[in-house]
Amino acid sequence: MQKNDVGKDRYRAMIEALAEGVLLVSRKHRIVLANKSAEEMLSWAAPLEGKDISAIFESASFSEALDSVFKEKRRRKLKLTSYHGFTGDDAIIRGKGREKHYKSCITSLDEKYAVITITDVTRIERLAIVRQDFVSNVSHELKTPLTAISGFSETLLDDGLSRDEIKGFARIIRKNSAHMQRIISDLLLLTSLDRSEIAPAMAVTTDTRILSEVRSYTQYKAETKDIEVEYESQGKSVLCNESLIVQAIINLVVNAISYSPEKTRVTVKARTRGSQMEFIVADHGSGIAEEDLSRIFERFYRVDKARSRESGGTGLGLSIVRHIAIIHDGTIKVESKLSEGSVFTLSIPLS
Ligand SMILES: Nc1ncnc2c1ncn2[C@@H]1O[C@H](COP(=O)(O)OP(=O)(O)O)[C@@H](O)[C@H]1O
Ligand SMILES: [Mg+2]
Known part of the structure; x- marks a missing residue:
């Protein structure tokens, strides 16, 4: 079957079916077409068709990127963070869990039109933050008992300690290493539970x-x-x-x-x-x-x-x-x- 046999309606339907947001924009930054996913992702600005792109992507760098795509006929990739609406790829907004993250790609089609695709990467970005927090928590939790262990073993090396003192310090070391062991075995259990494919x-x-x-x-x-x-x-x-x-x-x-x-x-x-x-x-x-x-x-x-x-x-x-x-x-x-x-x-x- 020839590609053209598919028909215009099917092309339109295919674009509508995409999970990515797709916008067709003119050289003058006007949105000519928006698929369903784009309307959903940017629902606060709907309807999108007919709007100037700056009403959605507020940042100057986005407009510049769009211009450069037309001028240089190359593809540009951008990362966008939005809180109450889009604020651009360089916005550092930490609305703790409420901001949305998008990846966007601008490609020129011809002299007159460019296509912007938008992917919602909020979940992936959040997972990355959770992972970073987790690593820093684990390090902190292990550091506390480890500091006690190294401190008291240092003290044990001092001369002239009584037998009772030695026993007391050894007990603190034992208690703290037991605590470290518990943390590690809990972490191992959690990791094995996380691997949901097994x-x-x-x-x-x-x-x-x-x-x-x-x-x-x-x-x-x-x-x-x-x-x-x-x-x-x-x-x-x-x-x-x-x-x-x-x-x-x-x-x-x-x-x-x-x-x-x-x-x-x-x-x-x-x-x-x-x-x-x-x-x-x-x-x-x-x-x-x-x-x-x-x-x-x-x-x-x-x-x-x-x-x-x-x-x-x-x-x-x-x-x-x-x-x-x-x-x-x-x-x-x-x-x-x-x-x-x-x-x-x-x-x-x-x-
Ligand atoms: N039965 C309970 N009564 C009161 N507080 C509780 C109880 N179970 C859990 N908690 C609170 O929830 C926290 C988290 O529990 P857990 O995940 O078992 O950690 P841990 O007991 O090691 O601190 C505890 O530190 C405690 O503050
Ligand atoms: Mg507990």
Whole structure:
């Protein structure tokens, strides 16, 4: 089939179907044609046809780029950041999560017209920022215990220390290296959960088995604070990756113990609800303020850094729980009242 046989209407339909925004502009900077994606991306300026391009791309450098494309007949690529409307490739606007990022390419068609394509790269740009923040967080988290380890090992080399002093410093070193190990193993777990292309092995187990595993891992910690943990299950079957679900509930139980005063009560309940199995961990601890509730599942976010570190926390526990929930097509929810307590509900499909 000859190209021309396709017909004009199909060409137009093809341009309309593109996920990229496409604009046809005249030498005088007027928009002659705009496809559906362009109208959607730049909806605040719609309708686009007939408008001067400067009404959309405010920056002078964009107009210059367009002129140079006509003059030099070459292609220009630009990066654009917009906040309330476009402000150009060199705008440094940090509207923390609200700005949009676009990539744009201008190509001249002939003496009279040029084509501008626009791709929304907001998601990619945001991911890049998240990654940078993560790396700097990890470095910072590892630096704190490492500073203690190197400082106290230096002190250990001093002459004339008593046996008790030596033991005291060695204990601090041990505590801090254990903390580093916890951070690293949490990070490794998170990374392996992130690689979503490898689906974890699922098998049928029961809620009773899961909770008895959780108990064996958390019993000791509960005893050190004289906290009684009450378990309740129904012996129901559930399809899941047992060791991951056990890990998630351990994280919730450890938090319940860590952020509760001594001699209080924690309950861990498994129950079915419709096609879901719910694991509910409730405590009578410090509770979480409204403004922190939405952030506690973020990596390294803690309400009280010192308290978290003191109890051996890495700031990654809940983020691991959230990942494990997602992998199981499940959810994690929290209800909490300051100084009354918290209830975390992990919910996964039964099969
Ligand atoms: N049961 C709870 N009661 C009160 N605060 C909690 C509870 N669980 C979590 N939090 C808060 O959420 C933060 C994040 O939890 P997590 O991701 O497990 O990190 P970590 O416990 O290592 O600090 C904790 O530092 C704490 O401030
Ligand atoms: Mg924790």
